[in-house]
Amino acid sequence: MKTVLVIGGGVTGLKAASELAGMGYNVSLVEKEDYLGGQVVKHKYYKLAPDLRPAGDVIDPVIKAVESNSNIKVHKHSRVVAVSGNAPEFKAKIKNSKGESEETFGAIVVATGFEHFDPIVKQEYGYGRFKDVVTNSEVEEMLNPNGPTKGELKRPSDGKVPKKIAIFQCVGSRDKQVGNPYCCRVGCVVSTKQAIEIKEKCPDSEVYVYYMDMRMFGRGWEELYGKAMEDYEVIFTRGRGAEVTLKNQQLSLRAEETVMNRPIQHSVDMIILAAGIAAGDGTIDAAKVLGIKQNDYGFLAPKDDFLSPNESSKAGIYIAGADKGPLDIENCIVEGAAVAAKVASNLKN
Amino acid sequence: MAENTDKMVIDGVELTGIWKEFLPSRILYEDVTTEFLDEVKKLPGGATIAKCYQCGTCTGGCTLPDFVDKFNPRRFIDLVRRGHYDILVNENKDLVWKCVSCQRCTHRCPRGVNTQEVVRAIAKFLEDRKVFGKLTNDEAFDEVFMGEVIEDGRIDEVKIVKDFYSKTGRLKDMMRADQLSLGFKMLTSGRIKLFGGKIKDWKKVSQRLKEELQ
Numbered sequence: 263m264k265t266v267l268v269i270g271g272g273v274t275g276l277k278a279a280s281e282l283a284g285m286g287y288n289v290s291l292v293e294k295e296d297y298l299g300g301q302v303v304k305h306k307y308y309k310l311a312p313d314l315r316p317a318g319d320v321i322d323p324v325i326k327a328v329e330s331n332s333n334i335k336v337h338k339h340s341r342v343v344a345v346s347g348n349a350p351e352f353k354a355k356i357k358n359s360k361g362e363s364e365e366t367f368g369a370i371v372v373a374t375g376f377e378h379f380d381p382i383v384k385q386e387y388g389y390g391r392f393k394d395v396v397t398n399s400e401v402e403e404m405l406n407p408n409g410p411t412k413g414e415l416k417r418p419s420d421g422k423v424p425k426k427i428a429i430f431q432c433v434g435s436r437d438k439q440v441g442n443p444y445c446c447r448v449g450c451v452v453s454t455k456q457a458i459e460i461k462e463k464c465p466d467s468e469v470y471v472y473y474m475d476m477r478m479f480g481r482g483w484e485e486l487y488g489k490a491m492e493d494y495e496v497i498f499t500r501g502r503g504a505e506v507t508l509k510n511q512q513l514s515l516r517a518e519e520t521v522m523n524r525p526i527q528h529s530v531d532m533i534i535l536a537a538g539i540a541a542g543d544g545t546i547d548a549a550k551v552l553g554i555k556q557n558d559y560g561f562l563a564p565k566d567d568f569l570s571p572n573e574s575s576k577a578g579i580y581i582a583g584a585d586k587g588p589l590d591i592e593n594c595i596v597e598g599a600a601v602a603a604k605v606a607s608n609l610k611n
Numbered sequence: 612m613a614e615n616t617d618k619m620v621i622d623g624v625e626l627t628g629i630w631k632e633f634l635p636s637r638i639l640y641e642d643v644t645t646e647f648l649d650e651v652k653k654l655p656g657g658a659t660i661a662k663c664y665q666c667g668t669c670t671g672g673c674t675l676p677d678f679v680d681k682f683n684p685r686r687f688i689d690l691v692r693r694g695h696y697d698i699l700v701n702e703n704k705d706l707v708w709k710c711v712s713c714q715r716c717t718h719r720c721p722r723g724v725n726t727q728e729v730v731r732a733i734a735k736f737l738e739d740r741k742v743f744g745k746l747t748n749d750e751a752f753d754e755v756f757m758g759e760v761i762e763d764g765r766i767d768e769v770k771i772v773k774d775f776y777s778k779t780g781r782l783k784d785m786m787r788a789d790q791l792s793l794g795f796k797m798l799t800s801g802r803i804k805l806f807g808g809k810i811k812d813w814k815k816v817s818q819r820l821k822e823e824l825q
Contacts, residue, residue, distance in 0.1 A: 386672065386719060436664075437721035474666045504671025504719070518667030523686050525667075525676045 264288060266605055267354055267367040269342055269548055272300025273591055274583025275373035276324045277598025278605075282371075283333035285606050290365060291328065292356055294544055296339045298325045300375050302591065305399040308406040310591060311455040312482035320591065345370070345552055349578025350609065369578050369605045372552065372562060373598065376584040377542035379434030379442065381535045387433065388506040389535060393419040394513055395506060397537045398429075398452055405459055415463050417532045423464055424531035428515055429453045430503035431473040435538030435588075444559060446538035447588040450476050451483045453536045454490045461494040469496045470528070472503045472517050480590060501526075506533060539588040552579055561587045572601040580605055644694035651691050651736050656728030663688045669716035669726045679709045684716055684726050687733050699733075700742050707734040708749045751778045761820050767807030769794075 264287050268279045271293030279289045297303055299321050307317040328334050340358040347353045350368045378399050381389040389395045394417045396404075407413035417424045431453060435446035450473070457469045476498065478484040490496040501518040504525075508514065513533055518525045541560030549556045555563040555575035562581045565573040574581045582601035583594045651657040667685050675682040687707055690699040707730060716726035737743070743750065755774045759766055772794075776785040784790065797803045 432666075432721075438723045439719065439721055474664065500667075501671060502666035502668045502721070504668050516671050518670035518683070518685060520665060520667040520670075520685060523683055524680075525670050525673065525683070 264609070265290070265365070265367045266369050266371060266609075267292065267342070267352070267365070268371045268373060270300070270373035270375055270544060270583075270585070271295070271298040271328075271336070271338075272373060272375045272583065273302060273321065273324060273594040274375065274598040274601075275300070275371070276328050277595050278371050278373055278582060278602045279334050280324070280327040280331060281599050281602035282605060283328075283331045285602070287333065287606070287609070289334045290337060290356070290367070291334055292337045292340050292342055294339070294341050298328065298336070298338070301378070301399075305378070306403045306406040306409050308402055308409075309455065309459065311451040312480070312486040314455065314458070317591075320595075324595070342548070342551055349576075352578065368609050369580060370552065371580045371582060371601055371605060372545075372548050372554070372574065372585060373581075373583045373601075374544035374548045374585045375542055376539045376545070376588065379440075379446075379538040379540045381433050381537050383440055384433060384437075384535075386505040387430065387503065387533075387535060392506065392508065392513060392533075393417075394424070394531065395533045395535065397433075397535050398449070398456060399537065401456055401534050405456070405463070415460060422531075424467065425464075426468045426530040427460060427470070427532045427534065428503070428528065428530045429457060429469065429471045429534045429536060430515075431471065431536045432502065433535040433537050434540070436474070437538075442538060442540065442559060444588070445477060446536075447477070448590050449536040449538060450478060451480060451486065451590075453534070454478075454483075454487050454496070456534065457496040458486070458490050458494050461496065469494075470530070471496060471498045472501055472515075473498060474500065474502050481592070503533075539584065541585070545585040548585070552576065554579055554581070557587075559587075561585060572597070572604045578608075642694075645692070647694050647696055647699075647736070648692045651729070651732050654732040654735050656725065657732030657736075659724045660688055660691065660729045660732070662722045662724045663692075663729075664722055665689060666721065668719050668721060669724075672715050672719055674713050674715060675709060675711065679706060682706050682709055684710075684730050687730060688724075688726075691733055691736070700737065704737050704742050705747070707737065708747065710734075746779070748779060751775060754778070761817055761824070763807070764810040764813040764816060765807055768797075768803040769805060770807070 266282050266287050266289050268275045268289055268291045271291055275291060276298060279291045282289050302317055302321045310317050310320060337356055340356050342354050343357045344355040345352055352367045352370055353364055354367055355362050355364050381387055381397060387395060403409040404411050404415055405413060415423060431449055434440050434442055435449060453471055457471060460467060460469055476487055478487045499519055501520045504516045506513060506515050512529050514527055514529050515533060516527050546560055549562060557563045562574060562585050564571045564586060565575055572580050572582050580601050582597040583589060651660055665685060669684040687703060710727060710730045712727050714727055720726055752775055755771055755778055759771055776782050
């Protein structure tokens with residue numbers, strides 16, 4: 263059977279689909295939204311770390327490769343509602359607003375990705391209560407010339423350009439209170455990148471990053487961190503943001519400067535929460551429909567983390583990308599290609 | 612020639628020797644130990660101390676520093692874990708008692724440390740080592756308060772104030788005009804009573820409590 267179902271039209275799903283189509287497979291790509299590109303397009307990611315290259319440079323060719331390939335059938339605004347059968351013959355029901363259709367597939371690739379953590383549950387940070395407390399994905403939309411502010415950095419309450427900006431790291435990651443004790447793996451570098459972008463846009467602004475550890479393990483990340491400190495004078499303070507209050511009509515944050523052993527109060531114009539990564543609705547839905555194993559945090563669990571990282575607990579169903587856990591775009595593309603190779607070699611035998 | 616010996620001649624002056632000896636490194640703490648950590652861990656409420664990852668959420672949101680500026684739960688935990696007993700005693704022994712148990716730190720801790728209980732356990736750890744010398748006000752009040760609860764089963768405000776002042780040797784202070792007028796105001800407004808009531812058959816409970824606390 264030379265047909266493959268790919269669930270999820272984000273970076274990973276797109277890459278997997280185009281690779282499989284390139285190897286001669288007929289691919290059906292199912293995406294729940296009416297656009298391709300996943301979170302990158304949804305939140306209008308502007309530039310990518312560490313090279314500050316436009317996200318469009320990366321995502322547009324990946325989308326184009328799928329749209330221009332006649333072996334790929336794209337189902338937008340669709341969901342996979344039921345799957346029956348076993349490897350190598352699955353029957354999947356794909357539902358959209360017009361109705362349902364049933365197709366037969368040799369393998370299923372799940373690339374349902376992640377969703378940004380919603381910081382409203384961290385009530386001490388005042389997200390939702392104070393307009394000028396925003397998330398990192400909202401800042402990304404702000405910095406993008408195609409975004410709501412046309413690329414201008416304006417604080418939401420009065421439209422003024424913020425002079426003092428604080429960034430809180432690890433919001434909804436490494437936090438047992440919200441049930442996410444894992445690291446989001448991208449927050450550090452995204453915040454560093456945004457700090458640099460803000461400094462480039464408004465050179466007289468002050469940017470303070472409140473962090474616990476800066477985890478710069480990716481390609482060029484550590485160098486970007488150095489650049490932020492040396493060339494852009496971003497101030498990194500070791501101490502987790504503790505709370506945000508309003509003082510004399512201005513945002514006031516409290517944290518401990520742990521290096522100095524003292525709590526500080528800091529008045530700023532805008533606070534950016536580096537919200538972490540959570541398993542998305544699509545991932546949880548897919549796990550339910552397909553009956554594959556999840557880990558403690560809702561992400562999909564591979565059959566063997568080391569030896570078969572792209573196989574799910576069920577034969578013939580493959581998983582890849584950020585639905586297995588937090589992952590950056592660079593590695594999502596690697597995952598998409600890896601899962602395509604695995605599917606192709608398994609279907610051949 | 613011995614190892615680590617650098618041969619150097621500058622402007623005809625021979626500067627040969629072990630540079631390490633010319634510039635001794637500054638080592639302040641030689642022996643770091645986890646024995647205090649183990650001790651605090653075993654005390655009631657101290658079990659979660661090892662979970663801490665030193666982010667400072669507790670101190671950042673603490674309600675006390677506005678009044679007691681050096682109060683720092685994260686640092687207390689750090690000092691115990693690193694075995695810096697001398698700093699804990701010299702700089703922090705009078706601070707650890709000041710916690711008002713508002714539980715903000717415990718509620719917010721991202722690692723599930725029961726911070727308030729851990730701070731109490733550290734205070735107990737210091738108390739067990741008798742670092743306080745004479746009775747502090749906090750301790751004296753605790754003793755008077757608990758003594759009264761065990762003896763009578765309830766608090767008699769006038770008696771507790773009198774006992775507290777006499778225990779800390781400040782009975783004269785109690786007789787100051789402002790204290791007396793405050794007491795009079797509270798008495799006339801019904802805030803306090805001159806004699807607290809008795810609880811029936813408390814003796815038996817009191818006996819039992821004393822046995823338990825032995």
